[in-house]
Amino acid sequence: MNASARELAARFDIEKLTGEFYADPYPTYRALREHAPIKLLPNGSYFLTRYDDLVSAYKNTKVFSSDKKKEFLPKYGDSPLYEHHTTSLVFNDPPAHTRVRRLIMGALSPRAIAEMEPDLIALVDRLIETIAAKGNIDLIDDFASAIPIEVIGNLLEVPREEREPLRDWSLAILGALEPVIGPEAFARGNMAVKDFLGYLETLIARRRLKPGNPDRDVLTRLIQGEEDGERLAEKELLHNCIFLLNAGHETTTNLIGNGLVALSDTPAQKQRLIEHPDLIRTAVEEILRFESSNQLGNRMTTERVELGGVTLAPGTSVTLCIGAANRDPRQFPDPETFDIARTPNRHLAFGTGAHQCAGMALARLEGAIAIARFLARFPGYTLNGAPVRGGRARFRGFLSVPCVVSP
Numbered sequence: 001m002n003a004s005a006r007e008l009a010a011r012f013d014i015e016k017l018t019g020e021f022y023a024d025p026y027p028t029y030r031a032l033r034e035h036a037p038i039k040l041l042p043n044g045s046y047f048l049t050r051y052d053d054l055v056s057a058y059k060n061t062k063v064f065s066s067d068k069k070k071e072f073l074p075k076y077g078d079s080p081l082y083e084h085h086t087t088s089l090v091f092n093d094p095p096a097h098t099r100v101r102r103l104i105m106g107a108l109s110p111r112a113i114a115e116m117e118p119d120l121i122a123l124v125d126r127l128i129e130t131i132a133a134k135g136n137i138d139l140i141d142d143f144a145s146a147i148p149i150e151v152i153g154n155l156l157e158v159p160r161e162e163r164e165p166l167r168d169w170s171l172a173i174l175g176a177l178e179p180v181i182g183p184e185a186f187a188r189g190n191m192a193v194k195d196f197l198g199y200l201e202t203l204i205a206r207r208r209l210k211p212g213n214p215d216r217d218v219l220t221r222l223i224q225g226e227e228d229g230e231r232l233a234e235k236e237l238l239h240n241c242i243f244l245l246n247a248g249h250e251t252t253t254n255l256i257g258n259g260l261v262a263l264s265d266t267p268a269q270k271q272r273l274i275e276h277p278d279l280i281r282t283a284v285e286e287i288l289r290f291e292s293s294n295q296l297g298n299r300m301t302t303e304r305v306e307l308g309g310v311t312l313a314p315g316t317s318v319t320l321c322i323g324a325a326n327r328d329p330r331q332f333p334d335p336e337t338f339d340i341a342r343t344p345n346r347h348l349a350f351g352t353g354a355h356q357c358a359g360m361a362l363a364r365l366e367g368a369i370a371i372a373r374f375l376a377r378f379p380g381y382t383l384n385g386a387p388v389r390g391g392r393a394r395f396r397g398f399l400s401v402p403c404v405v406s407p
Ligand code: HEM
Pocket: 066, 089, 090, 091, 101, 104, 244, 247, 248, 249, 251, 252, 255, 292, 293, 294, 297, 298, 348, 349, 350, 351, 352, 354, 355, 356, 357, 358, 359, 360, 362, 363
């Protein structure tokens, strides 16, 4: 067992992932955590798997930079994907990051999120009624993915009839962030950025003519900027809208989908949640920990730094493996067990530090309402076919999950 774990850690290469890894990356993560927690990969980058090392990197933004201009140039060249990813706030350092983040956070205040709750409940209940009438459904298409698209669409007040292409654009743009991409994924990502920009230019022009309420409409808030005159340049505005529309999509779809699959795979925990619906908050945290929707983050060192006894040179690429850190036994007792009442549960599914997810309160609310109401209405839901995985290392979730519900 130990020898094979050692071998697994020694062989690991982010650019040569196997089907086995995509299906279940956790044995590899465990092996890396134990035998090569700061693993040097063949391409010269490092792969980090221990909880404490991730926290150190996330918190030290000066040494572990999020700016991807250098790193993405060989991958994307001078392309729409390059312009998009290097302009969005998540891949920038202060001061560009600070300005955009302040504007976005202002529109995602606890009050603004609380005000979304009634609409969210109504949306989930409408989907549940349609599902009840169907009986045989796809948990992702019919439920999990339908929720975030509406919520983010509402946040930017995208007219309902114009929302359809958003999901495919988002999948194509985020798909291009995989560690290795082929020419087809590259072309699809670039086309999606171009189409998305074209659409947003029209949407923004309309909103400039007819502004919404800046307390609720993130787009109006980003257009108008701050009272002290802080505004976004046109390019920053467009790309950060794309980022925002993407950030809350696939991740939240996966939270809901991964949660309903994990509960179905663990009948005792499912039963426990049915009997104690008040556990929904800790259950959502446990889903986020156990099957983190976003498994990988990236940073680049700006100066020489020592981490866990390894010295990293300036300009070193570092992958932060959230999926591994969230199962680190030094932080989580019995980490491979799915326990919906786990407390404390200081997982890193939303990252931590200056770039910590700006939408986490919204994601938590969506996850709690979707899963709690689905389970209350369909306690006997069962999967009636093999779930199909997205086949991605960075974003962990399902493309489709055949399921049967009885009202
Ligand atoms: C389960 C759902 C979600 C997960 C797991 C998730 C995960 C993450 C993670 C790990 C980061 C940090 C990236 C880094 O430090 O490199 C992040 C950043 C971000 N997320 Fe989320 N996210 C989710 C939902 C959302 C939603 C619903 C929104 C918007 C409404 C959103 C907006 C953002 C934004 C704007 C950032 C960038 C923050 C910054 O760079 O300062 N996310 N998210």
